[in-house]
Amino acid sequence: MIRVLLVDDQRLVRAGLRMLCESAGDLLVVGEAAGGHEAVRLVEREVPDVVLMDLWMPGMDGITATERVLGLRPGTRVLVLTTFDDDEHLYRALAAGACGFLVKDAAPADLLDAVRRAAGGDSPFSPGVLRRLVGQAVRSHTTGPEPEPLPALTDREREVLALVGAGLSNGEIAERLHLGVTTVKTHVANLMTKTGSDNRVRLAVLAVRAGL
Incomplete structure (x- = not known):
């Protein structure tokens, strides 16, 4: 509880x-x-x-x-x-x-x-707030080193990652991809593990910097 x-x-x-x-x-x-x-x-x-x-x-x-x-x-x-x-x-x-x-x-x-x-x-974060945070983080790293390539992801994981980068919530991603919310949560959790991201903001920044 x-x-x-x-x-x-x-x-x-x-x-x-x-x-x-x-x-x-x-x-x-x-x-x-x-x-x-x-x-x-x-x-x-x-x-x-x-x-x-x-x-x-x-x-x-x-x-x-x-x-x-x-x-x-x-x-x-x-x-x-x-x-x-x-x-x-x-x-x-x-x-x-x-x-x-x-x-x-x-x-x-x-x-x-x-x-x-x-x-x-x-x-x-609310989607609009997340987009602003991601934009600020990306701008602050524009002169830094190139990000490392993404790890091996399934096509579905890349779709989910791109939508996380766009600031969509799990519910919005589920609706966009015609998936259950639980399935989206599983994909997001797997993405965090594979990319070493400890929260959704880092995952979204990674998506934007990878060009998804």
Whole structure:
């Protein structure tokens, strides 16, 4: 069971997130916080696996709360869920230690998938955010050495890798290739193993730099 803490100053947002999480059999909401100070206290008491963290809150904001949470319990995974997807908030959140960044218009299934991926050590991002991260990473390496050739991949794995590089979620890849989401997850996991990529961002950067 994945223990989840909800942090958002809007009661209706927290209620909606609780209903969504409780609809999944493998997620347990262990608490709700309306601000950063309360979030830090609840993390210490409830020891959640994943914190769904809003950024814009009165008092202690989400970025400061992320830093405090991870200073207190480094093993906690903080997944940002916000209406702000601009680069300033994105990079500040990542610098504070957030493992992923989702915007609040994410599909319910994608949000649940992101919580599971965060708990499993992955770094989930909304497609648009992922594309910006990949673009920035590729631009920063344009004058560096040429990347090594890709390892031997099946035709299907190359298709999946190209779509990861385009910023598509597992659900979108499944729809595009007419596959089951579980099958796509298996392909992505195999790609990470074969390429030595420890998260989806690195995998996407590899795809773009390989010209897929």
